[in-house]
Amino acid sequence: MSWQIKIFLGLFFLISQMFTIIAAEATVITLQNGDQFSGEVVSENEKEIVLHHPVLGVLNIPKNQISREPGPSKTSIAPEITAESAKIVPKLPGLFGSSFLEGWTRRFALGIKGEKGNDTSFDLSFGLDASYRDEADRLVLSAAYYYETEDRKKDTSKGHINFVRDWLLPESEWFYYGYFRYEYDSFKSWENRVSLSGGRGYDFYRDEQLELSGRLGLGASRTWGTENEFDPEGQIGLEWIWEPSSLKNHSLSSQFIIYPALHNFGEYRTWVQGKWKIDLNFFRGLGIELGFEHEYESESDKSIEGEMYYDLIYYGRMGLDF
Numbered sequence: 001m002s003w004q005i006k007i008f009l010g011l012f013f014l015i016s017q018m019f020t021i022i023a024a025e026a027t028v029i030t031l032q033n034g035d036q037f038s039g040e041v042v043s044e045n046e047k048e049i050v051l052h053h054p055v056l057g058v059l060n061i062p063k064n065q066i067s068r069e070p071g072p073s074k075t076s077i078a079p080e081i082t083a084e085s086a087k088i089v090p091k092l093p094g095l096f097g098s099s100f101l102e103g104w105t106r107r108f109a110l111g112i113k114g115e116k117g118n119d120t121s122f123d124l125s126f127g128l129d130a131s132y133r134d135e136a137d138r139l140v141l142s143a144a145y146y147y148e149t150e151d152r153k154k155d156t157s158k159g160h161i162n163f164v165r166d167w168l169l170p171e172s173e174w175f176y177y178g179y180f181r182y183e184y185d186s187f188k189s190w191e192n193r194v195s196l197s198g199g200r201g202y203d204f205y206r207d208e209q210l211e212l213s214g215r216l217g218l219g220a221s222r223t224w225g226t227e228n229e230f231d232p233e234g235q236i237g238l239e240w241i242w243e244p245s246s247l248k249n250h251s252l253s254s255q256f257i258i259y260p261a262l263h264n265f266g267e268y269r270t271w272v273q274g275k276w277k278i279d280l281n282f283f284r285g286l287g288i289e290l291g292f293e294h295e296y297e298s299e300s301d302k303s304i305e306g307e308m309y310y311d312l313i314y315y316g317r318m319g320l321d322f
Contacts, residue, residue: 109319138166158185191225197235232262249279285321
């Protein structure tokens with residue numbers, strides 16, 4: 001494994017631990033049958049407690065079903081549940097039995113292809129997606145890495161890490177956001193780039209099947225390599241995810257981001273990503289990912305051999321929830 005891959009993987013785990021912040025400490029309610037629910041107490045009266053669970057939604061829990069003593073009771077009584085939480089699934093546990101990433105959806109995907117003949121090639125692709133949401137926050141962490149060789153010569157070696165946090169406003173489609181992106185590309189003049197931005201976003205549409213959001217903000221990027229620059233820039237983004245009820249276990253999503261340069265009018269860069277996920281019925285959490293990523297920069301360094309204005313990568317991977 002090359003030192004670039006080691007550095008990329010090291011940065012990924014470091015940044016994921018730095019930025020994965022679960023919402024404020026939750027209230028834990030233990031039922032008489034030993035089941036536990038944790039979340040934010042929305043309201044309380046003499047008969048029941050209304051609890052907002054990050055996964056199950058709103059739960060109406062009668063107080064006469066709550067355990068008053070430590071340890072589970074032999075009495076088996078289930079809580080009353082509103083229509084918003086009719087589909088009950090177990091709360092997602094943290095990694096390795098800890099509270100780290102507890103309540104997050106998480107998927108790791110890997111794709112490998114090799115060929116040997118007159119030419120020898122090897123392609124490696126991996127991705128990681130994790131997300132968390134409640135009434136106050138939405139957090140998304142994603143990473144991808146691509147490595148390709150053609151006739152034993154490195155043709156592609158690049159990857160990125162994205163972290164986005166949305167601060168939601170009560171009873172409003174508006175929200176504030178912070179966006180972090182790290183990129184590595186061995187064939188670019190900058191080789192390493194970090195982008196930070198923030199601003200306001202708006203949920204144009206959101207229901208159980210379709211989510212459509214936009215972003216508008218300001219930020220800056222810093223590059224390291226043969227080209228070391230600090231560039232102030234804007235950010236305009238549009239993203240959507242569609243989970244059609246007519247196609248069970250399928251989801252389609254896409255993101256489009258444009259970064260207009262603020263110091264040099266007319267220069268900009270874009271990033272577009274699309275993904276189709278298919279969950280396989282024969283094994284829970286296993287699925288297929290088909291997707292692409294496209295990058296474009298209005299200016300490139302012509303002194304770097306092989307550097308292009310654009311870069312298109314398409315992939316197929318096998319993913320597993322964990």
